[in-house]
Structures are given as C-alpha cells and as structure tokens.
Amino acid sequence: MLSPFPLGRPARMAVMASGRGTNLEALLEAFSPQNPWGEVVLVLSDNPEAYALKRASRRGVEAVAIPWRGRKAFEREALDLLRARGVDLVLLAGFMRLLSPGFVEPWYGRLLNIHPSLLPDYPGLHVHRRVLEAGERETGSTVHFVDQGMDTGPIVLQGRVPVLPGDTPETLERRVLFLEHRLYPRAVRLVLSGMAFPPGEGLKALLGEAWPRFQGLSPREKPLYLRAAVLLSVWGLGGHPALRQELSELPEEVRLKAEEVLRRVESSP
C-alpha cells in the first residue's frame, strides 16, 4: 500500500507543541470539527506552561501536559494517550524535543513536523540568525515526515519567502510564520488525501524502471515526482509502460517548468 490515507472517514489528529503554538492555532482553525478531512482531537505538550495548551482549551480541544521527566517516561505516556484517543496522524508544531526510534518507528508515515528553513539546509536551532549570517536571499519552511534524525525525513511540502534588506531574525521569523500557517494545513491535506507519503516498497513497484532515477533525485525534487506517480496510479495509468518510461525521462525543460510552477503554488499566500 502506498499510503495509509485516505481513511474514508475524517481523521483524528493530535498536535504536539512545546511553546506559544501559533502553528497549532492555524491547525485548529483549519481542522475544526465538521471538517471532512479530519479534526484535531488532542494537544500534547512536554511543557505545562506552554501557551499552546491554553489555545487548545479555549477551543474545547483536549489539552494534556506530560511534564518532561526524561524521554522514556514522556514517550510511554504519550504513546498510550495517542492510542487511547484513536489518533490517526500526529503533527509536531514547535515541539522542541527529539523523539526516539521507539516513538518514531510505529508512527512513521503518520508523524509530521514543520521546520522554519528550506531543508535539508539549516536543520536545528537559531535558523533565522544563521540564514541571515550566511547572506541567503531566500528562505522558507518545510513540512516533512519525521524519521530518526533531527529535522530529516522525506519532504511533503516546502514554501519560500524572500530575505529582504534590513531583515532581522525577528522580521524573518514573522514572514516565515505567516507562510507556515498556510503551509502546514496544506501539507496535512496532501497527506490525508494520500497524495504524499514516504517513498517505500509500494512506490518502488509502481515506478518500476523509473525507481533508480527517482532515488537519484534531490530531497526537494522527490515530492513532485511522487505526486505525479500517485496521480497516474489514481487515474489507472500507473502500470502503463509508456507513461512509466516518460516519468523516468522527463525532459529537463519540462521538469524545470513543472518545479517552478509547483514552487510558486506552494509559496503563494
């Protein structure tokens, strides 16, 4: 199976946040009850003081603090709660702890994170300061599946914003946050609709001879190819040898144009 989604019913989602929770707010707004894609049913924090918890309670969403007393204890409680609430998809939104393989593995493909840079560039902390120091002219944000690394894992969606003359880490942060509040719900919809998933055995079978070419793509190019492959399979054309061949040999100018369009769509307000 390519993706566990779509489920055929609204998904039950949990958000994990450590701090102020503006991304959480955007997700609560986008996935409120009655949304056919799904609803945020649980907010978890490692920090009992997190403003994110108040945002959830204000909207009547269950908000639970599991104070950090070490990774093992936190993860055991969190995993139990996710299971007890029948959660289908977990969204990290400003969750500032690294999760262990024991947490990540059972949730792989159903666990997303948002990071305020164009990954794989600038993983980790103090991103905006580092982007400015490096003299970048463009930055952005990335929603990705969580694997066992820090801010690694297959990319679902990226959005870009310019770095402007006179920017400070604070002005840049505001511009990136504005982007993130739109990007994260879009990425979640892609995952819930089955259009984005971590590449695995199912995709290998679908792509056939195009698989080695796909593996050679950069992390930023892969999501585009993945969505093209899913569309072909949804249209019943995935097994067609001629189309598979074309997918593996997309002419450079077509590929560049498609990527440019995708970039614009994904960064639009």
Ligand code: GAR
């Ligand atoms: C967001 O910019 C998010 O991308 C970042 O923390 C901020 C949380 O803001 N996450 C990371 O850096 C994870 N590596 P918020 O609490 O207002 O949503």
